[in-house]
Amino acid sequence: MRYLPLTDAEREEMRKVIGVSDVRELFSCMPSAQCRPPLDTLPRALSEPELAAAFKEFGRRNSFSGFLSFLGAGAYSHFIPEVVSYLSAKGEFLTPYTPYQPEVSQGSLQAIFEYQTMMAMLTGLDVANASLYDGATAAAEAVLLAVRRSGRKRVLLAGSLHPEYAAVIRTYAQNLPIELATVAVDEKSGRVDAVDLRAKLNDSIAAVLFQSPNFLGVVEDGGGIAAAAHECKAICVQVVAEAMSLAYLVPPGEAGVDMAVGEAQSFGLPLGFGGPYLGFMTVREEFMRQMPGRLVGQTRDLDGKRGYVLTLSTREQHIKREKATSNICSNEAWCAMRAGMYLAVMGKAGLARAARTCHLNAAYFARMAARMKTIRVVYPGNFYNEVLIEVKTGSAAQRAAALKKKGILAGVPLSWFADSQKERLLLAFSEMHDRAAIDRLLSALGEAS
Amino acid sequence: MNTLPKLIFELSREGKIGCGLNEADVPGEPVIDAALLRRDPADLPQVSEVEVVRHYMALAALNYSVDAGFYPLGSCTMKYNPKINEKLAAAEELQAHPYAPHDLVQGNLEIMARLEEWLVELTGLAGFTLAPAAGAHGEFTGMLIVRKYLKEMGDARKVVLIPDSAHGTNPASAHFAGYDVKEIASSASGTIGLAELRPHLTPDVAALMMTNPNTLGIFESDIVAIAEALHANGSLLYMDGANFNALLGSVRPGDLGVDVMHLNLHKTFATPHGGGGPGSGPVGVAARLLPFLPVPRVRKSGEGYEVVYDDPHSIGRVKNFYGQFLVIVRALAYLMALGRENVGRVAEDAVLNANYVRKRLEGLLDLPYKAPSLHEVVFSDSGLPVKTLDIAKRLLDYGFHPFTIYFPLIVHGAMMIEPTESESKETLDEFIAVMETIVREARENPELLRQAPTRTPVRRLDETLAARKPVLRWRKGQGA
Numbered sequence A: 001m002r003y004l005p006l007t008d009a010e011r012e013e014m015r016k017v018i019g020v021s022d023v024r025e026l027f028s029c030m031p032s033a034q035c036r037p038p039l040d041t042l043p044r045a046l047s048e049p050e051l052a053a054a055f056k057e058f059g060r061r062n063s064f065s066g067f068l069s070f071l072g073a074g075a076y077s078h079f080i081p082e083v084v085s086y087l088s089a090k091g092e093f094l095t096p097y098t099p100y101q102p103e104v105s106q107g108s109l110q111a112i113f114e115y116q117t118m119m120a121m122l123t124g125l126d127v128a129n130a131s132l133y134d135g136a137t138a139a140a141e142a143v144l145l146a147v148r149r150s151g152r153k154r155v156l157l158a159g160s161l162h163p164e165y166a167a168v169i170r171t172y173a174q175n176l177p178i179e180l181a182t183v184a185v186d187e188k189s190g191r192v193d194a195v196d197l198r199a200k201l202n203d204s205i206a207a208v209l210f211q212s213p214n215f216l217g218v219v220e221d222g223g224g225i226a227a228a229a230h231e232c233k234a235i236c237v238q239v240v241a242e243a244m245s246l247a248y249l250v251p252p253g254e255a256g257v258d259m260a261v262g263e264a265q266s267f268g269l270p271l272g273f274g275g276p277y278l279g280f281m282t283v284r285e286e287f288m289r290q291m292p293g294r295l296v297g298q299t300r301d302l303d304g305k306r307g308y309v310l311t312l313s314t315r316e317q318h319i320k321r322e323k324a325t326s327n328i329c330s331n332e333a334w335c336a337m338r339a340g341m342y343l344a345v346m347g348k349a350g351l352a353r354a355a356r357t358c359h360l361n362a363a364y365f366a367r368m369a370a371r372m373k374t375i376r377v378v379y380p381g382n383f384y385n386e387v388l389i390e391v392k393t394g395s396a397a398q399r400a401a402a403l404k405k406k407g408i409l410a411g412v413p414l415s416w417f418a419d420s421q422k423e424r425l426l427l428a429f430s431e432m433h434d435r436a437a438i439d440r441l442l443s444a445l446g447e448a449s
Numbered sequence B: 001m002n003t004l005p006k007l008i009f010e011l012s013r014e015g016k017i018g019c020g021l022n023e024a025d026v027p028g029e030p031v032i033d034a035a036l037l038r039r040d041p042a043d044l045p046q047v048s049e050v051e052v053v054r055h056y057m058a059l060a061a062l063n064y065s066v067d068a069g070f071y072p073l074g075s076c077t078m079k080y081n082p083k084i085n086e087k088l089a090a091a092e093e094l095q096a097h098p099y100a101p102h103d104l105v106q107g108n109l110e111i112m113a114r115l116e117e118w119l120v121e122l123t124g125l126a127g128f129t130l131a132p133a134a135g136a137h138g139e140f141t142g143m144l145i146v147r148k149y150l151k152e153m154g155d156a157r158k159v160v161l162i163p164d165s166a167h168g169t170n171p172a173s174a175h176f177a178g179y180d181v182k183e184i185a186s187s188a189s190g191t192i193g194l195a196e197l198r199p200h201l202t203p204d205v206a207a208l209m210m211t212n213p214n215t216l217g218i219f220e221s222d223i224v225a226i227a228e229a230l231h232a233n234g235s236l237l238y239m240d241g242a243n244f245n246a247l248l249g250s251v252r253p254g255d256l257g258v259d260v261m262h263l264n265l266h267k268t269f270a271t272p273h274g275g276g277g278p279g280s281g282p283v284g285v286a287a288r289l290l291p292f293l294p295v296p297r298v299r300k301s302g303e304g305y306e307v308v309y310d311d312p313h314s315i316g317r318v319k320n321f322y323g324q325f326l327v328i329v330r331a332l333a334y335l336m337a338l339g340r341e342n343v344g345r346v347a348e349d350a351v352l353n354a355n356y357v358r359k360r361l362e363g364l365l366d367l368p369y370k371a372p373s374l375h376e377v378v379f380s381d382s383g384l385p386v387k388t389l390d391i392a393k394r395l396l397d398y399g400f401h402p403f404t405i406y407f408p409l410i411v412h413g414a415m416m417i418e419p420t421e422s423e424s425k426e427t428l429d430e431f432i433a434v435m436e437t438i439v440r441e442a443r444e445n446p447e448l449l450r451q452a453p454t455r456t457p458v459r460r461l462d463e464t465l466a467a468r469k470p471v472l473r474w475r476k477g478q479g480a
């Protein structure tokens, strides 16, 4: 077998050294009644060309490729410079373990340190951790952090949080002394209902979590929410499902938010059918020692040379065990390094340009769509790259199905998440679209009614 | 003194561009309240494309990796990551949006279903979720399943028992699932037998979390009796399957009475560790726990596959979308390449390699637990004039990545060596020879080891300084 280097002669020689005549003797510690189950229902070994062919066949059974797609809702198609794929594929980045031996891991450590810096810059906050699993689990970790830090039990979740994020938070909290409550969305603005927020805020609230841009595509008034939260000494957490927005909108830290968590898949990671992605967490310095997960810090070596190490590890499970800030061990290090590569090559001007194009494309669509009689643009102002529309006849799912027949994946019907949202379709735009693509969508939308 | 590469920010020069994107071609202006817009672009580096490439190539040169050499990091199963799997996972035809309609992603759903079938066959459990993102996430998912099941049986109970040799994620995961953790001391032989379990087996015990083979590389041979005792007490048996590489094709946890277990695709199933992730931690369960698996679940339906989002007993959702799909792709590719002919061979070679290293180093280093080893062996620094850390650092000078150090906690100065099946006898012999040299050096010139490494890009780093005055990011104006 090509992955196994030992020859039979070497195996024989090694058995002799060990003092066994059959390798199975080394397995005699296992109960004989259960040992060596039959494996004959499993498929036979494939040669390398056969393996490639088998995966071609899986690929052939997928048929999404020809479609013009406006799907978003937490996973976004963005341009990935070739440099990112080239560099991140190098075995030196792909095949080490967590950098436990810093003397031979400065490459990973420095790359992650740079990534942490970039995320701090983008969010306008002090420090970023080295990654979490994804946006949804990062939001859940933020809830745990806030409860731990504040000693309070209740957490308010904006009703416009990504439903899967809210679901993951509920899963994480289900056995812990944490109470979750939802803040209503103001139907008219698509934003957190300020009256309901104030009504629910009091001294028992550990944190307020809101998403911006939210699940309806609307950019929230982060400053207003943070101010309200701070009046009750609650921690204000902004969830960001579309990291590209950080390059275009007021950064969370500048708005007054205490922590930003979310999904940075947009920074150079392929759609990949939903993973692996990149959960991020950035916080004000005062929360640094409460953070979950790995942190890379700068230090000196014996010669005084600048270098990097994993640090503040007394927060972590391998030292604190059940008292750790989180159970996370392996994270998404490679995705974080890849995001760093992406942000490096996009650079200050490039990222700003991509981020602006996403909005301009969405804005063009919204303006043109607003003229159509059969649909309504629900929130025609204050969106970033996602536009929520409402069909005036039939359901959004039907409309999406009709557009699919024309080769367009027009968006995510919100009825997937809530029965009450039958008429609504969420469309995402990015720098991968151009005017011709959006015009094609517009004309198909017109015909499909 | 050669210095490390500058930070990418220190290479930045006003006006340099690395990105090849056009401006938007749509007419019109932004439609957003100006107060919501960023005033200045984020101060990301301004570097050209070639400088980005050189920067990361310079960083790459500072990393040790499995592609470069032997990486006997115990408990981490640093086996070779087949190159074709990278190509398969990067294929355009698989990069679907997670919300693409199911009829357009039947190939991807089939990939998930196929991996689940493999895992079911290899473990003897009834079904798997592929949602968890890593081992620890799998443990947490598994303990939520335990809790939900027991709760629906009428009593969630309070306590989870965990051996003192367990990985730190075990107690942390049990804690976040709402359990109190009670540590059990291992026996003199390093295992948990009925004698160790019995005194702790009270009616409030929800489960025992057992790693098998355990973190000493020893098979927990009382496992069948332990499962029976737990079940008689109304408790469940959770198995940490991080070390499943030793069991592949030899024994199925489901046949031993295990109720819930997680696997690490980034260990046993050859997906690359990526410098710390992404991983994937599928969780398998016995039949009676199937209804509690997280959503979504991929299911065969007629000729194709469908996805189930609502399940009344499910613990809920543990992750966005479907899980670490591109890791799942690599793991399936690995298994399909091995086939039924070779899965068992993997474990046999891994165990043979570990026992060969053990035999050759036994006379040299203290072996605190003498029970037979499976895929890894744990030595101690007892009797040496230097510490484990010094030996590890000296290994770096000889071009090897060290073993896992100071884990498990029950061994003084633990050196946990897991060669994996990927290593040739020649590599093992070189490693053994280097270990012999280092132990000789330790006796003759211990200072040499305390000063090690000297041949690496940096020498020992001041971790106390890093933690006392944390610098977790670069700031403008901050010197080198």
Ligand SMILES: Cc1ncc(COP(=O)(O)O)c(C=O)c1O
Pocket (backbone or CB within 6 Å): A328, A329, A330, B075, B076, B134, B135, B136, B137, B167, B169, B170, B211, B215, B240, B242, B243, B264, B279, B281
């Ligand atoms: C025995 C054991 N259990 C659990 C884990 C946690 O796995 P992960 O790092 O994928 O979360 C590890 C690896 O670090 C391990 O060695």
